[in-house]
Amino acid sequence: MASAGPAVERRSARSLIWARRRAAMGVHWRTFMRNRQGRIGLFVLCFFGVIAVVGPFLVPASSIDPATAPGVPLQPPSLAYPLGTDNFGRSVLSLMIVGTRISLVVGLTAAFGAILIGASIGITAGYFGGTKVDTALNAFTNWFLVIPWIALAIALSTILGPTLFNVILVIAVTSWASTARLVRSQALSVKERPFIERSRALGAGHWHLITRHLLPNVFPVLFANAVLMVALAILSETTLAILGLGDPNAMSWGRIIEEAFTAGALSAGWWWWLIPPGLAILAVTLSFTMVGYALDEVLSPRLRER
Amino acid sequence: MGARRYLLSKILQALATLLFVLTFNFFLFRVLPGDPIGLLARSQRLTDADIAEQRATLGLDQPLPQQYVTYVGQTMTGNLGVSLRTTKPVTEIIRSPLGPTLLLVGLGTLFATVLGILIGIKGGWERGSRFDTSSLYGSLVLYSMPEGWLGMLLLITFAGILGWFPAGGFETGGETGMARIVDIANHLFLPVLTLTLGYIGEYAIIMRSSMVDTVNEDFVTIARAKGVPERAIRRDHVVPNAFLPTFTLIFLSLGFVLGGAVVVEAVFSWPGIGLLTYNAIKTLDYPVIQGVFLLSSAAVILCNLIADVAYGYMDPRVREA
Numbered sequence: 339m340a341s342a343g344p345a346v347e348r349r350s351a352r353s354l355i356w357a358r359r360r361a362a363m364g365v366h367w368r369t370f371m372r373n374r375q376g377r378i379g380l381f382v383l384c385f386f387g388v389i390a391v392v393g394p395f396l397v398p399a400s401s402i403d404p405a406t407a408p409g410v411p412l413q414p415p416s417l418a419y420p421l422g423t424d425n426f427g428r429s430v431l432s433l434m435i436v437g438t439r440i441s442l443v444v445g446l447t448a449a450f451g452a453i454l455i456g457a458s459i460g461i462t463a464g465y466f467g468g469t470k471v472d473t474a475l476n477a478f479t480n481w482f483l484v485i486p487w488i489a490l491a492i493a494l495s496t497i498l499g500p501t502l503f504n505v506i507l508v509i510a511v512t513s514w515a516s517t518a519r520l521v522r523s524q525a526l527s528v529k530e531r532p533f534i535e536r537s538r539a540l541g542a543g544h545w546h547l548i549t550r551h552l553l554p555n556v557f558p559v560l561f562a563n564a565v566l567m568v569a570l571a572i573l574s575e576t577t578l579a580i581l582g583l584g585d586p587n588a589m590s591w592g593r594i595i596e597e598a599f600t601a602g603a604l605s606a607g608w609w610w611w612l613i614p615p616g617l618a619i620l621a622v623t624l625s626f627t628m629v630g631y632a633l634d635e636v637l638s639p640r641l642r643e644r
Numbered sequence: 645m646g647a648r649r650y651l652l653s654k655i656l657q658a659l660a661t662l663l664f665v666l667t668f669n670f671f672l673f674r675v676l677p678g679d680p681i682g683l684l685a686r687s688q689r690l691t692d693a694d695i696a697e698q699r700a701t702l703g704l705d706q707p708l709p710q711q712y713v714t715y716v717g718q719t720m721t722g723n724l725g726v727s728l729r730t731t732k733p734v735t736e737i738i739r740s741p742l743g744p745t746l747l748l749v750g751l752g753t754l755f756a757t758v759l760g761i762l763i764g765i766k767g768g769w770e771r772g773s774r775f776d777t778s779s780l781y782g783s784l785v786l787y788s789m790p791e792g793w794l795g796m797l798l799l800i801t802f803a804g805i806l807g808w809f810p811a812g813g814f815e816t817g818g819e820t821g822m823a824r825i826v827d828i829a830n831h832l833f834l835p836v837l838t839l840t841l842g843y844i845g846e847y848a849i850i851m852r853s854s855m856v857d858t859v860n861e862d863f864v865t866i867a868r869a870k871g872v873p874e875r876a877i878r879r880d881h882v883v884p885n886a887f888l889p890t891f892t893l894i895f896l897s898l899g900f901v902l903g904g905a906v907v908v909e910a911v912f913s914w915p916g917i918g919l920l921t922y923n924a925i926k927t928l929d930y931p932v933i934q935g936v937f938l939l940s941s942a943a944v945i946l947c948n949l950i951a952d953v954a955y956g957y958m959d960p961r962v963r964e965a
Contacts, residue, residue, distance in 0.1 A: 349703050415800070454688075467765070481661050484896075484944060484945055485668075485945075486899030486900075486902045486903065486940050487900065487903060488902055488906055489902070489940040492671070492921060492936075493672055493937045494927060495671065496925060496928060496933055502812070569788065577904075580910070581922060582925055595790075599792075599796065599911070604811070612797075616789070616796075617795070618790075620785070620789050620790075622783060624785060640863035
């Protein structure tokens, strides 16, 4: 706020709302940190988050370029290469570090895209509940809910071609439906509350009602759902990568597994090349899931009593 | 709504979904970047004359609505086009891997659901017990594991290092009768184990949370007040009611099991639809990919229809709504 006044300042309604929200956030944060699963999950995610940010600066580009890779190919872990080397002589540890950023970025952006589509459709359907708009959007959502995601994802990504953006797009397009359904049912119930009617009586339009009343009330559920969605998106990326539908130039964790698999790591027993990326995916997915469950508990008090 | 109208509306819904999938498939491969010819040109070299000829054979010179009608008619009569790689009809190519996939996915889903539900029942009933916490953590770990990677680990350990099971494929070949069945079961063990482990956690979590919800219902309190023995409360009051939402979720998650199956089949070279798809991706064999898309969507839609109808019989309340 631009009020550069003396000690007693006039507070607008909005600044009051934000102060209240900050206080609520503080309470939520403390409740969250009391949850052991959530705490552990958040800690692991911070660890990988730091690697994702600083990692690529620690690994020189030449060391993960197949042409200039420094090591002897396919060596088991040693002091110089703690996780061994791949078939080009690249350090698996370096690949893992570079992959952290890509895997996390794909997971986060794909989940964000899915949430964006799901929330828009869910809010619109729920807000205009019972009308033709709702019926149509609901049918559309149910279609996407029933169609097996893998079939749609394979069809879409073979047509669009293997780029990082397309992988994100495909995951978002195939996984928004559950969010839409969740948000719709939330919006339907919020819409019936008296304060919406009061606001409408005061002359609020659709936009105001949706952005100022519906969204803030749906947000808690949406947020927990979004965190769980990231876990799902990372797993989806892995599946697509293993099937060879990932971006060949973006070394995600899933891509490392795929390269090891196609190079014959299974029959040759190059375990050091296969195990780290899977463990990293497991750790990150598990952490997002645990944080998501913890958030669910914090943000919906009904669950906390159980 | 009567039972008959419920059934009818569910069938209509399923048909509408199927039509949507058909339409989607049509536009996906025609309107998105380029048309089937553009896609064909991506996987092999074509001269201008080739392109014109292909256009005519595929009917791409016709107006779009007419193409659509032809396409729907052809699909309905089982004509899914011709594979680009083997030039055999897609319908024929898809038929033989169907059995192995049904075997694998069927057994995997069966074990995962039955075991998952049993674990969920026990965990949800004695919430907070040692069994509950350890099974919940175990479920979360299994849920977070990429199935393909899990399969690779099992393969390296049990087929590679220990040598207890074959490293992939459907059968060794040359066996007959009982010996052949044992041989196939041997090949089947690791892929089924992978799918079971991959999905057991999800089902256990779903069933557990449903149990926890139901335990707090009023009718359970009343049953307790009436003096119904705990075992009877669990068996007759809690489990049947907790099972209902789980049932729907299991069928909705079938699509995910299919996804896992594609990867697992690729890892274990299991000659099913998944391996077919994997190879089709490698060679950009679009008609086969389209066929698999249609087939698997239709299968999942059918399963969901069966689930909806069964649900209607199990829970009369949904027929009213």
